[in-house]
Amino acid sequence: MNPIKGHLAPRSALHDFLAPDSIAVVGASLDPTKRGYKAMVGLVKDGYPGTIYPINPKADQILGIKAYASLADLPGPADLALICTPAPSVPELLRQCGANGVKGAVILASGFGETGTEGARLEQELLAAARDAGVRIVGPNTSGIFNLHQKVNLLALDNVKPGDIGIVSQSGNMLLSLALEAQHNGQVGFSTYVGPGNQTDIGFEDYLRYLGEDVHTRVATLYVEGFRDGRAFLDVARETTALKPVVVYKSGATEQGQKAASSHTGALAGSYAMTVDLLRQAGVSVVQYSDEILPVAEGLGLLQQARGKRVAVLADGGGQATIASDRLAEAGLELAELSDTTRSRLGEILFPQASLANPVDVAGSTDTKPSLLADCMAILAEDEGVDSVFLVGMFGGYSIRFAEELLGDEMRGAESMIELARKTDKPLVIYSLYTPIKPPALRRLHEAGLPVYYSIEHAVRVLAALGERGHYLSTCADHDVPSALTPAPEMQAVFARARDEGRDLLEPEAKTLLRTHGVDVPIERLARGAEDLAAVASEFGERPVAMKVVSKDILHKSDAGGVRLNLQGEVALRAAHAAIMASCQTYDPAAEIEGVLVSPMARKGVEVIIGVSRDPIFGPVLMFGLGGIFVEVLEDVAFRAIPLSRHDARSMVEQIKARKILGGVRGEAAVDQEALVDLLLKVSSLVEAYPDLKELDLNPVIAYDDGYAVVDARVIVTENPVIEEADS
Amino acid sequence: MNPIKGHLAPRSALHDFLAPDSIAVVGASLDPTKRGYKAMVGLVKDGYPGTIYPINPKADQILGIKAYASLADLPGPADLALICTPAPSVPELLRQCGANGVKGAVILASGFGETGTEGARLEQELLAAARDAGVRIVGPNTSGIFNLHQKVNLLALDNVKPGDIGIVSQSGNMLLSLALEAQHNGQVGFSTYVGPGNQTDIGFEDYLRYLGEDVHTRVATLYVEGFRDGRAFLDVARETTALKPVVVYKSGATEQGQKAASSHTGALAGSYAMTVDLLRQAGVSVVQYSDEILPVAEGLGLLQQARGKRVAVLADGGGQATIASDRLAEAGLELAELSDTTRSRLGEILFPQASLANPVDVAGSTDTKPSLLADCMAILAEDEGVDSVFLVGMFGGYSIRFAEELLGDEMRGAESMIELARKTDKPLVIYSLYTPIKPPALRRLHEAGLPVYYSIEHAVRVLAALGERGHYLSTCADHDVPSALTPAPEMQAVFARARDEGRDLLEPEAKTLLRTHGVDVPIERLARGAEDLAAVASEFGERPVAMKVVSKDILHKSDAGGVRLNLQGEVALRAAHAAIMASCQTYDPAAEIEGVLVSPMARKGVEVIIGVSRDPIFGPVLMFGLGGIFVEVLEDVAFRAIPLSRHDARSMVEQIKARKILGGVRGEAAVDQEALVDLLLKVSSLVEAYPDLKELDLNPVIAYDDGYAVVDARVIVTENPVIEEADS
Structure with a gap:
């Protein structure tokens, strides 16, 4: 199984208040419907061992804990302040936080930049106040935070248990959904949760660094609506994914990207597809569907990454073996080619009618001895040509479906699988159709850190994520970027001139730039006027050439009639030149024309x-x-x-x-x-x-x-x- | 909600034995690990009201029911025989079944065509015996059948309850998986299950007809590895889908199709993509992922089909609203444009900060009154521009997350939703993040026949299936096929000649066929030899033409140098003709060349x-x-x-x-x-x-x-x- 291998050296200031020794709850309340009450309940019920300072000018105590009228009255500093009061009160409270020595404030209130101009002004005021006071801000407009290993449950969620999945989610409902799924799953737990809200001060990149450093977090899982500084996030992601898996679900898969661009490339950039490509480049495991977030995070946390794409499927039914094969192929994974040794070893323990090709179908061999599945998995895991082993079928349910007496053997099978997972460096991924009713053998596997999946589809997503992560880590050595290129002074001058003239590079300039740095650009000649055509014609001889207008004012050369193709000889060149000039002058009488560019017609390719x-x-x-x-x-x-x-x-x-x-x-x-x-x-x-x-x-x-x-x-x-x- | 609207007139002979009055269990056993024991347990435990005849030459009784030595000893006829004995015994048993008047036999044994030549021979013998005996066969190599409304539970499955989903599955594990999912779901039940096995006698098309006729089946659900007679299946499917939904999961999504074909078209046919297209053409709801089978079947069974693609999303959190929008767009559905009336009616009951565009985000308006969600759904359902309403978020969990006191209001909300579902002709599809823990309001919805989905992804698949089904039914009127075309005798003669000569149609013949029936084929001229070129050249004048060799022996004309393009005038035609002849004779000296086809160069398109x-x-x-x-x-x-x-x-x-x-x-x-x-x-x-x-x-x-x-x-x-x- 997958140990937590190492951590970035602690550098993030976020530790100071995401694992706080003391917490002030500003707006602590006696009203059970208020967040200021719920947060108090969450802290008290979970047994937070640090100091709690309820702040409420009208109460002496809350839940039996002495309350204070204001931050100024506290007997000592609070590491963290949870601010439950409305937006307009926040800037002043931040100043008080600064005076008290608060390191970070979680601001629940909405009514800032997300609501319009006035809110945006208030948000700027808030940020300025925080900077002045030396207080970092989570939010505003956040659902809050928890740190279960420190018993800081400011959301007062029931039934979440400490574990090693760290979460940053811009949607409170998504956190709630993951928590309920985890409760149902029964084995998954969480380390830290943060709702980044408006990211006014702290952004996704900062939270990711924190989770990368956090010793309780084995997998960082992020639900992202929008990055504030995507480049910074990529940089932190690259460092973090080298140490632990980072799972991202990016919403807005079908949104039209920003179209700030004046060129064709720009129109396709800013899209979901681009974001996914860049995240993957940094080693992030991108999840496409929201119901796969938790299964994939759990799998990446508990299982080894795979060395490659070759999966051995072990099934006790042909139908599900076929489904598994279909899904594996769709996910870009391959069915491993099993060695002769593997086949003959399998043949020794299975019925003659078993299928020993991949997918391996035991064809009834395990009906009275389900632990044979574990033996088969061990054989498959030893095959050099196998990168991961995928068990598909009814394991865990043999004693229910066939005979109660099989329970002992089934539990022995589970123990063997656990043992195998400890020994092998290949992931064992298990799907059982009995997962919905959690029979004892599956519970045992899960408790021992071997997840069992509810659907073949989710299991395959986990296999794919393990394969992609393995591939990323194994190619890390190739991720070095070639050394930078020295800019040429004459080309810097060209850029400077273009900037001065408020124009883009002319086509010949752009091509010269490329040629200067060793890019293959076919030879071409600039004819500034008709007088240059004779020389150009004699240079190219009978080779067919293309002629294009050069003008900073004409972006769409074809539309302007500024392009002529397949010209041969001086006569044709002269005719084409005259036509281009006439056409372009009609198109834009004010256009400044530098001349025409003549180049040989490109070969087909x-x-x-x-x-x-x-x-x-x-x-x-x-x-x-x-x-x-x-x-x-x-x-x-x-x-x-x-x-x-x-x-x-x-x-x-x-x-x-x-x-x-x-x-x-x-x-x-x-x-x-x-x-x-x-x-x-x-x-x-x-x-x-x-x-x-x-x-x-x-x-x-x-x-x-x-x-x-x-x-x-x-x-x-x-x-x-x-x-x-x-x-x- | 969706009533069972009508049924095909009962025609299928399968009713005689899939709803039997008496059952013989051949190979009934006292050994608890045997199917012949399990089947007896299933019948007895579920209280099968008909007559049970255990057949076992060595036992007097089984589970207290008098046993008989053979089928010949039975005091009366059995409608159905379950045959649990090994393959070689089956043909003789079928003869005995015939003598007894058995109408259908379920044959569990494997060891037939699926194992090779010898098994295939035995399978043919079995079929012949069944035909002689007048007995229909389910299987062989089947996992069995059940008919829960008749208390015929021959699989002895625990915890499956009668319901209206009929299942035909070529995978026993898939049936088991669906049964366990249904058990976990708590509301879904089944009517009839059949494992078609080798389809030796009865195929998918026959079972589908049966389910179409069966009054207890509201949705026919099929897991198919291979059709025996796909065309017959399409015909039955077309009839059935007009009355009730048919859900098909076809395995082998990534298999390479059969390549019997000599042409390019053939190479792409036989594929999964083709099968899916043909099934959809017949109105079948094709499910792509195995974990969507049950959700889609449940949704199609319980909910109205949608009139169109326009979905109104109602959410209590922005994140999940975005996820829903993404998934809807991917599934080809649209966000409905809400009318001004709808917006203003929503505006009257929601907070000012609520977003009234689609997706509607209540922005906290429902935190203290979750039943408002039902009111919003009613408003949305009344909008003419809305085809279906999609509730997304935490309904059912308000009383858990916010305050217990909200339970009463939440239950009232559930009742209003149930009432609305009864009144409206639009589907209400509900996703709740609280589904995993089944709170009371969600249980109430489910009990009343309003399914609640576990994931946004599954809910969207249901919306898509409802939309596709609605679209299919509403366009049924356009499904009439234009009246047939009368073959032309001269073209029939061309086909006859080609067949006699063992060749395909020559290009000019194929084009004449098309022209004869009104297809636009550009004019072209066949020049049998160089002597015809002058006339051809004068006909086309200065228009550029193409020239192609015509020979039954040359299939790849370009490879043979048999195509020349962009020819102008007689001189060019003659040169091209000479070149084509020379080149083709080199390519295949034995080729019989009919001449060359000359036609004007096609315009760009x-x-x-x-x-x-x-x-x-x-x-x-x-x-x-x-x-x-x-x-x-x-x-x-x-x-x-x-x-x-x-x-x-x-x-x-x-x-x-x-x-x-x-x-x-x-x-x-x-x-x-x-x-x-x-x-x-x-x-x-x-x-x-x-x-x-x-x-x-x-x-x-x-x-x-x-x-x-x-x-x-x-x-x-x-x-x-x-x-x-x-x-x-």
Whole structure:
């Protein structure tokens, strides 16, 4: 089973008040419907061992504990203040907290930024007061916190037990739902819960660092509606996932992303798909459905990660073996190929009619001896070609379905499975159809830390998460980012000029930037006027060329009639040039035209698109996909946060659904994927080296079996900060 | 709520023995581990009111019931025989059953066709014996049957209660799993269960007809590994789904389909995707995940179907409202636009901070009065723009979470919801995070026939199934199939000739067939030799044309160098012709070449593909998709069983994921979808009219904004039956 392996050195200031020695309840109440009463009950009932200071100007005591009129009256400092009073009272209370030496305040009140302008002003006031007072804030607009190992149950939840799942949830109902599921499950417990609320002071990244450091937390589980600083979260996640699993459910899977972008790449960024890709890049286990959060967190907490994708399925019924196989394939897992030794060892203990291929179907062999299942699992776990073992069927129910006398053997089977789990470094994942009625053998497994799943679907999600985590950890070594690129002074000058002129890079400038740093851009010539065409024509000879207008004022060159293809010879070039000039002048009479760019027609290949945008939440992000309808209609793209490691670049090429096309279809050769990987890494370094590069589109890049060609390139330059004029 | 509306006139012979007045247990046993003992226990314990005849040559009585040495000794006939003895004994026992007047026999033994050749022989012997004896067979290799309303519990399952879900499952474990889930659920019960086993005599279609007729069955639920006669199943399903919901889980979602096919269409047919499309065409509710079978069956049984896709979500927490919205969008459902009246009525009873857009978030309004939720549901259900109401959150748990005193109001809320469900014709679907601990209000809802779901995900699957069923029933009127097409004698002659010559139709023949029946195929000319080219050239003038070789021996025309494009004028035609002839003769010196087909180059448009194959299980099937990589790489296609209704044809065009492209992307005009629908219907009628047409590929068809052009057509002809020579 999975030990807690290590922890970040304690650095988070959150420990000071999320594991407090003393708590002030501001707004402690005698009214049982109030949070200020419930919190007191939660602390008292759970036996909080620290000091409790109820604050209530009208009461002498609450639940038998001496009450104080205000924070100023306390005999000593409180580590934590729970503030249950309405929004307008909070800033002043924070000042009092500061005076008292309170380290952190949990602010339940709503009525801040989430309600509009006036609330936002109050929230700023609150933040300023907290900063002045040196008090950190959880919330406002939070459902509260608990720390069950410290008996700090400020939510007064019944029937939650201490355990090793830490939770940060922006939805109070979600926490409640997880708590009730845990109660029903019977074995799962929680360490710390925090509702981050408006994240005015402390954001998800801070809470994650805390959970990463917390010795009682084995799995950090987060329900996220929105990150405040996505980039910071990714950084903390990368550190944390190296030590313990981080499970994230991100809501808003179908929301349309923010569309701040002026380029095509931007329109697809900011989406749920992007967020998921970036989280996975940082090793986070992303859960897609809300009812899988707890099963996956439990599995990642208790079970070994898998070394690979090869699953051995052991079943006592063909139907569920088939269902398991279907789900495994859908989840990207494989049925392990069993060795001859494994098959013959299984053959020795099972009936002749048993199926020894994977899925292994015992075909009745275990009906009178269910403990044989444990023996089979041990044999499967010893197979070098097996990464995880998946038991599917009615274990735990043999003594119910067949004969009560089997209970002893079934319990022995459970003990053997527990023993095996201790010895092997492979995960044992167990689904039993008897889970709903919790028979003794399943209870025993669960108590010993071997979870048993209610549905094949959930069990497979756990197997997938264990496999993904194992894959992530085993490829960590490849996660190093190539060393940065030195910006070229002449290109920095180009950016500076563009900024000064309030324009983006012209296509030739963008391509020069790429060429400067070793990107393959086909040769091309800028003809500033008709007088340059003769030289250009003689250079390209009879090769067919393309001609495109160059103008900072014309973004949509085709629409402006600014593109002509398949031209051969000087006569054709001259005709095309005249046509382009006429057409573009009609399109935009004011357009400043630099000239036309002439380049050889690109060979046929596979069109791909590479884009960069700077996401307001996650910072610079790279996008990769096949060109045309794959991006525009199917949205079949992959995202990674910049900077990329080689592993990241490779994984994004492998991720897109249409990757088969890169492998060669309809008789085409496979494209040179390593060249694309190199290109992705180059683009990533480029973005790091030139902070003025705001967005970049290479669309299309034509990929060949021997490299690629960047056919069109667009670079958008960060605007100069607008200098606001003072009101006059 | 959803009444059982009517039934097929009883026609199925299965009633005679699935609701038997007397049962013989052949192999009744005193050994508690034997099925022959368990079955006796099941009958006795459940109080089976009919006559039980234990058959055991060595016992006088079993469980106090007089035993007989053989079927021949029975004092009267048995409607049903449960045969618990090994495979080799079965054929003789069936003869005895016949003599006794047994109507149906349930054969548990395995060791038949599923084990190999010898078993298959025994299975044939068994079938022959049953036919001779006039006895119908359930199985062999079945887990058995039960009919709980008749107290026939031959599986001796504990804790299953009579109810209205009928089950046919090829997996015994799946039945067990559903039974345990039902036990845990507490409200769901079953009518009849049958394990069809090898379907040697009775197949899924027969069992479905029985469940359709059975007055105790409100929902027919099937777990299917393989259909024996898929076409017959579709026919029965179409009749049954008009009366009651039919839920199917088909295993083998990721199996590679059978590849009997010689054409491209065939390779994609036989797949899971095809099976799902055909089942849905017949109105079946297909369930994708095994853990959704019971929730969906329960929901379809108890709730109204929805009139449309517009869901009103009512939530008491923003987080779960967002999750619900995400899942609804993924399932193809919409958030209803609430009317002004609805909003203002909600506004009158909720706090000012409540969100009155959909999802409606009560924002604390119900914390002290949970019954307000029922009032909100009533308001939402009255909105004309709402098709179903989805309650999401903590209903049932208010009295646990907030204050015990709320229990009375919460129970009143439950009563109001029950009342509303009785009055409204819209489904009310309820998710509560308190479901795991079954508080009183939720128990009350459930008892009154309003299911409460454990996860938002499952609840949304139920909403989707209700919406799909409502959509199916409301479009039933469009399901009429256009009247058949009369075959043309000259085309029948073409088929006859091709069959005689052991070849498929030549491209010009296939196109003539299409043209004969009104399909738009561009004009083209066959040049049998170089001497015809002058006339062809003068006909097409300066229009660019394509030239393709015509030969029954050359299937892959491009590979053979048999295609030339973009030819203009006689000189070009002659050169191309010479090149094609030379190239094809090199490619296959023995090829008989009929000539070349010359046709104008097709205008640019959207390539689609239409294919027909004859599936061994489901009969003639039509496939539609976009051409090229959409079919080959993305497998984005839709299938329907032939004959198609206009509704079917339209729905397949709407089904494909890349349908956006038909609507016009990248500045292209939308294609004429009605013309494509007409074409699909024509092809469907064509296949019906010409039984010799085995497969058909129209690939590509170019779709335009004003019609379409069939650019290539291939028709494969049914082989003459091979006449086997007698062994000599």
